Amino acid sequence: MKGLKYITTGILFGIIMAKSEAISWYRIQEMFRFQSFHMYGIIGTAVTLGTIAVYLIKKFRIRDTQDNLIVFHDKDRTWFRYIIGGTIFGLGWALTGACPGPMFVNVGYGYGAMLLIIFGSLLGTYFYGVVKDKIPH
């Protein structure tokens, strides 16, 4: 089955998120209170190694498994959406301790209440789709 590699990668992601405690509401609170290096260490290591990997992929023009050149798409150079959207996201992140990945990992971990947060995030996404053309970006 072609999709199996994505499920396997997802399983790995879920295990990493849970075992690193990045899905923990407590850890997110600790991060926003600057009381531990833990979360900064995770993000910092990931971004540092990620930057090196992206640089090497571009430099050596690495191809993907379908033999296509791996290309990176630049983000739109608008600012309002990133500042305002980002801040709204942050409000929810600190309140629930969950970003879109970890909320699903948490469901697997056994926190059923996360289903309500997921339902809320779907409502929020739907609401964005409705008002998208009426709000500044």
Place this chain on the structure above:
Amino acid sequence: MLELLKQPWPWYTSGAAIAFIMVLLLLYGKSFGVSSNLRTLCTLAGAGKKVKFFDFNWRTQKWNLLFLFGSVLGGIIAATVLKSEHPLQLSEATVNDLQTLGINFDGQLNPAQLFGPVFFSSPKGFLILLVGGILVGFGARYAGGCTSGHAISGLSNLQIPSLVAVVGFFVGGLIMTHFLLPLIF
């Protein structure tokens, strides 16, 4: 080996493993970003009939739904065969800060006080979890990505817009943590 994996993982192992996930998806010809699944799920629920934003071919995102499904399975594995017997090592300062908010540290990943059935079924608790989710979903789509898409994929590709979004994540997080949480709890 299993005993070693059962321990809580140090930050450098986890950071390296997340970078590995990102590279693996790039090698598969995809890009690491979880929140776009929320849009796809809206489309699957039929939102495309009413709102143009959701009217797209969801099959192009099937791989990401499978990834998300896998992450739930990963959570199950982490909570069973890989479960640590040790309580979470939260910093003393955080334990004390949360105590003043009336939230007790119970050594688990998430406080039962906020994610247990009692809180969930109270009107206030229901509202907090629902509104929190709405903010995450709306904010992620408005900002064009979440922590995986912007903080990991975007920053690794040195995208300034992603840096701005990540600064926004922190501004919002700090406002909630330091000004709003004391009012809410």
